[in-house]
Amino acid sequence: MTDLKLHRVAVLGAGVMGAQIAAHAANAGLDVLLYDLAAPGADPRAAVRRAIDGLRKLKPEPLALQTLADAIRPCSYDSDLPLLAGCDLVIEAIGERLDWKQSLYERIAPHLGERAILASNTSGLSIATLAAMLPEALRPRFAGLHFFNPPRWLPLVELIGHAGTEPAVLDALESAVTRQLGKSVVRAKDSPGFIxxxxxxxxxxxxxxxxxxxxxxxxxxxxxxxxxxxxxxxxxxxxxxxxxxxxxxxxxxxxxxxxxxxxxxxxxxxxxxxxxxxxxxxxxxxxxxxxxxxxxxxxxxxxxxxxxxxxxxxxxxxxxxxxxxxxxxxxxxxxxxxxxxxxxxxxxxxxxxxxxxxxxxxxxxxxxxxxxxxxxxxxxxxxxxxxxxxxxxxxxxxxxxxxxxxxxxxxxxxxxxxxxxxxxxxxxxxxxxxxxxxxxxxxxxxxxxxxxxxxxxxxxxxxxxxPRRADALAARQLFPERLAGEPRATALDAGRTLALTDATRLWVLPERDARIGILSFTGRAHAIGSGVLDGCLDAIVQAECELDALVLWNEPPFAVGADLKEVLRLADAGEFAALDAYIARFQQVALAIRRARVPVVAAVQGMALGGGCEFALHAAHRVVAFETRIGLVETGVGLIPAGGGCLHFARRAAALAASGADGDAVPFLEPAFDAIARGLPAPNALAARAAGYLTEADDIVFQANEVLHVALARARALAEAGAVARRSLPVAVAGRAGSAALAMNIVNRRDGGFMSAHDARIAQALASALCGGDIDAGTRVDDDWLLAVERARFMELLATPETIARIRHLLATGKPLRN
Known part of the structure; x- marks a missing residue:
């Protein structure tokens, strides 16, 4: 067994730990079976159903989306053991008693497939002792697989073999758990408590x-x-x-x-x-x-x-x-x-x-x-x-x-x-x-x-x-986590530099692909200031001339948005013409990413907020780590998205409305309007896909250290396919009627005391930008029109003392101000 691709996983034991392991497997898109003892009464699976329902209430959330609870199939040992035959991996997660485990192993062993791996989530019982309870033919496919609680949020999984475990089984199990579940695996010796x-x-x-x-x-x-x-x-x-x-x-x-x-x-x-x-x-x-x-x-x-x-x-x-x-x-x-x-x-x-x-x-x-x-x-x-x-x-x-x-x-x-x-x-x-x-x-x-x-x-x-392992699994993690004392290359010094500015670095990894450029920002939290904008434009031009594709990648966070220090400095100096030029430059970069003559792939980890989110939205493709916060959060500083974020959702709503019976875009704008108005980012990549920040074609990667590897491969594939930026055709917008419909929600929230007068002003500006401004509903407009509306509303808000106070407060305290 040299490789293991998980499709169906069974978890034995629907206690808090077993249910949460099942939840994370569901997050990863696997077919999940959750087993426990048959409950008395008419429904033998009632206890497992309650455990699955309980996942929706746990904090921190074991499920990336509440609906994923429906992806876990409740099973009982009495009636559903034949389903184990189709499982690639069976994880035992019952109580820490040898007699209980032995009894369970005797029941399940006849139902396991010939290639299925059985693993115990024991936190300290001897793996060799547990292996001795199994049929001899199953022992080579048995190991300890110890998740830490809560299993979605703590990266560690300890992998423990026994003397009879087939080495290839351990390798395959480590690869699957690392790549598909996103865990960080440590191999431990079979000693009490492990490591x-x-x-x-x-x-x-x-x-x-x-x-x-x-x-x-x-x-x-x-x-x-x-x-x-x-x-x-x-x-x-x-x-x-x-x-x-x-x-x-x-x-x-x-x-x-x-x-x-x-x-x-x-x-x-x-x-x-x-x-x-x-x-x-x-x-x-x-x-x-x-x-x-x-x-x-x-x-x-x-x-x-x-x-x-x-x-x-x-x-x-x-x-x-x-x-x-x-x-x-x-x-x-x-x-x-x-x-x-x-x-x-x-x-x-x-x-x-x-x-x-x-x-x-x-x-x-x-x-x-x-x-x-x-x-x-x-x-x-x-x-x-x-x-x-x-x-x-x-x-x-x-x-x-x-x-x-x-x-x-x-x-x-x-x-x-x-x-x-x-x-x-x-x-x-x-x-x-x-x-x-x-x-x-x-x-x-x-x-x-x-x-x-x-x-x-x-x-x-x-x-x-x-030395560290140098196998295929390790090769996928181009910048793995390092320990004190180990040498560590970063986005600032790895590979070969093609262009370097005070704010950006364009580089390649020749050993991987010398014709796929990587563009990284060098500032704190990768905030996007004038230097980043200039560096991006130059890098895109250079990539179009010399490279096959371009990947936008920063070690986490991806980018936290516009450089508010630069915005505040210009605002305090009264240089609003310079601020308008800065936003216009921001939009120019957004369109350059969108219209580049080579594929641009955004490789996103950690956070992509505000302008960072907008850069990702305009890329030809996105590769996103599962635990990434993505969103347009500008309202927290009294502004609206003006780097093409409103354009993105206006175009998305128009496309969805075109397939509807009445062509009304407002119902498709309302969820985006509500989330952006509240400044609420999507908490993970699956939620970001549901919210419209990602498409079904974008890649969600569970092992965050593999994001750059996958992005480089995706960029190469797009380049080989001859992918080119397609012309953006005009779209029908909701116009002033759409703005009025969205404004009804604003009035209700303001009058109910749920938002301040300035919050209402921001929301009205957002509604206008999402709906294309003060024009008739159904008017067809192009990208330049939508960007002009965004910028105008942005600059109107930036001229208010309330917005300046919000920016100043966030920079001073790190916390939003609601004034």
């Missing part, structure tokens, strides 16, 4: 136990262990509430049971006050109270000493914040270590003990340090993994500090660092041009010392550096 939970659970426990050692309250700990040290905003105790204290207690108990010889085993427990919360049923967010609770709009935190809730007001002490603000990672960590302040000592201790634990167990859980760092990035939301932080701090000097703390008995375990940490190979750290370090050593030196580990998988000998 992410093994390290992530320890990181949480270390913070919990050190909080008690240093006398810090939960809210104080959360102020310290969130963004302050590059971890998620939920930090420690808020994370436990989100996960569920009972769930976390179960995971900790499971690791304690499996890790009988682990030197840290004594710390694999919850403190008494958390155990008491679990016993009382106060489990966190799902029960309304746990480490925290909400009282109205206020957040209260549990006092471990008294058991009472009090206002949550934890904060980082100013003197500790000063240490956290030190720019050098090593100086920052060592300054925390030297400080006598309890918060500083706590911060050093929690990070030091994670370094210690991760180094000691690296050989047990992962092939190389790369896997450990990515697992915590992708599965627990760390800004960087422990080995990256350690390397940034200066590998040797931090190792020396760890050794001193271990010898003084200050660490949670009194075991020495493994020999590879102080080896010559690791002198500068674990990530570099040659790859990432694979630890060596025998048992007791970072090798297998725990119950249930596989000694045969433990590396022997000296540490070595393992």
């Amino acid at each position: 992410a939970n093994r390290l992530g659970v320890f990181a949480l426990l270390a913070a919990v136990h050190h909080a008690a050692r240093f006398g810090l309250a939960p809210d104080e700990v959360d102020a310290l262990t969130g963004a302050a040290i590059g971890r998620p905003r939920s930090a420690t105790f808020r994370t436990l509430d989100v996960v569920g204290l009972d769930t976390f207690a179960h995971v900790v108990a499971g690791q304690r049971e499996q890790l009988g010889a682990d030197p840290w085993r004594g710390w694999l427990r919850l403190p008494d006050w958390l155990d008491a919360l679990v016993a009382a049923g106060q489990l966190g967010d799902k029960t309304g109270a746990g480490c925290y609770r909400r009282v109205g709009r206020d957040s209260q935190v549990r006092d471990p000493a008294t058991g009472e809730y009090c206002p949550a007001a934890g904060a980082v002490a100013p003197e500790v914040q000063a240490l956290l603000d030190l720019p050098d990672t090593g100086e920052r960590l060592l300054a925390l270590r030297r400080s006598a302040h309890p918060q500083a000592r706590f911060l050093w201790a929690v990070q030091r003990d994670l370094f210690h634990y991760a180094a000691f167990h690296l050989a047990d859980i992962a092939e190389a340090a790369r896997d450990a760092d990515f697992a915590l990035r992708w599965g627990f939301g760390f800004a960087e993994g422990p080995f990256e932080t350690w390397q940034r701090a200066g590998w040797r000097r931090l190792a020396s500090a760890l050794v001193e703390d271990i010898e003084r008995g200050e660490t949670l375990a009194a075991v020495p660092l493994p020999a590879w940490v102080t080896s010559a190979e690791a002198a500068e750290g674990v990530h570099g041009p040659a790859g990432s370090l694979k630890p060596g050593g025998a048992a007791g030196q970072g090798g297998s010392t725990i119950d249930g580990a596989n000694p045969a998988a433990t590396p022997k000998g000296a540490p070595t550096f393992v």
